[in-house]
Amino acid sequence: MEEEIESRLVFKEGEQWQAECGPFTTFEKLEHEGASLLIQAVDHWHGESQGLVRCFRFLPNWRIDDLMISYSTPQGGVGPHIDNYDVFIIQGLGKRHWRVGEKSELHEFAAHGALKHCESFAAIIDVELEPGDILYIPCGYPHEGYAIEPSLNYSVGFRAPDQNDLLSSFTDYNIDNNATPERYTDRVMQLRERPGQIETQELRELHRVMLANCQTPEALIPWFGKMISEAKHELDIAPVEPALENEEILQLLEDGAQFIRLGGLRAVYFQQAATSLFINGLHFDCTGFKELGHHLCDQDEIGSEVIDLLHENHGALTLFTELVNNGYWYAE
Structure with missing residues (x-):
């Protein structure tokens, strides 16, 4: 019900999937079957829930994303889909039926503007989760889960930035922090018989200029440390006033x-x-x-x-x- 919280209601009208983003003023749809309420980054706002995330500290902190909690009425779910990150799903209240398929090339499509689904798949895991059960789903494995009875699920996801995310962020960092960027220059300029041709040594020099700021892994530290420590979701920050000595x-x-x-x-x-x-x-x-x-x-x-x-x-x-x-x- 608050602006800072990322939340979605997912439900079906007939055979058509629907999704609404919060904040919400009413929860009437949760009075019916086939509805799910999903809330991101609950651990940012609810102190007790942070204890659940601490259970996963055997993995690197920089990979842990957030704790997502979902409540579903019977038959509620978000449909078959593929996540581009690893996730642990902990069953709380109620029971939920999960199917997980083999990692493969499946057709994906938009079932709704806020829902991406994949085509049907054969299950290699077909199980009912009861309170306390945990299901681990690696990145890229298709899955779908539907509540058998009113259910709470706790999902701990893991960050996995892709090439585009990394390159875009690194470019932005250099724009903000490199006041004197190196410019391409010709090492040797000679008379050209083929002026339309970009020669091999020119492409190599362009490549060198582009990689000049990231020639070693250590050169990435100032950028990556800043990028990976930034919160993906809002934080409940309350600076101390008056400041302590x-x-x-x-x-x-x-x-x-x-x-x-x-x-x-x-x-x-x-x-x-x-x-x-x-x-x-x-x-x-x-x-x-x-x-x-x-x-x-x-x-x-x-x-x-x-x-x-x-x-x-x-x-x-x-x-x-x-x-x-x-x-x-x-x-x-």
Whole structure:
């Protein structure tokens, strides 16, 4: 019912699929069979749901996307489709019938402006999920699920940017950050008998100029750290007002406070650049206190275990105070 929340209602009118995007003022369609309400990034807004995402921390944080929760009335679903990312589906309330097919080239089409379906497929998994069951569906495998009775499903998806996403983002980054871009120049210009021909050495030079800013994996770090730490969905950020001072942060920790990372906040570092933190699309330098930076990225909670470090290292304390004042960590 709120603007910041990404939600959809999916249902059928006769044989025609329909989809409506929130916010919603009425939920009358959920009084009938064959309807589903899907809400993205619930972990960004609902503190208790973050515990479910933590169960998947055995996988890299940068791959975890969000927690999507769906409620379906009997026969409710979104139709047969293929996702371009891996997903774990946890059954909550009720039962749901799932079919998963082999990965193959299937025709895909728009069943509605907000629904992409695939053609029918033979099932290699055909199962009813009951509360507590988990179904893992790898990227590219067709699947469909329909509620047998009123059901809640919890889906944890994983980011998998494609070439176009990466190239587009890298280009935008260079436009914003490269004030003196290298320009193509001719190494040797000679009289041409074929002026319409682009010669091999010219194409090679164009290729070199285009790749000049990404010749090594390490050259991608400033861009990719910013890109992958940006939230895909809205965050419930509430900056601290009035801002806290360093001493107040220390006092809170000494009084036993636990600081919790904001739901959905992305915080990463690179093995090749251990003193650079990337949090919510911003770069922070933790030279001299990388242990704190890594702890912030690896753990969802921070408490008394860092008191000594913050007492001993003014830079570490100043950074953590800034992150708290930004609303990225909050005292519980």
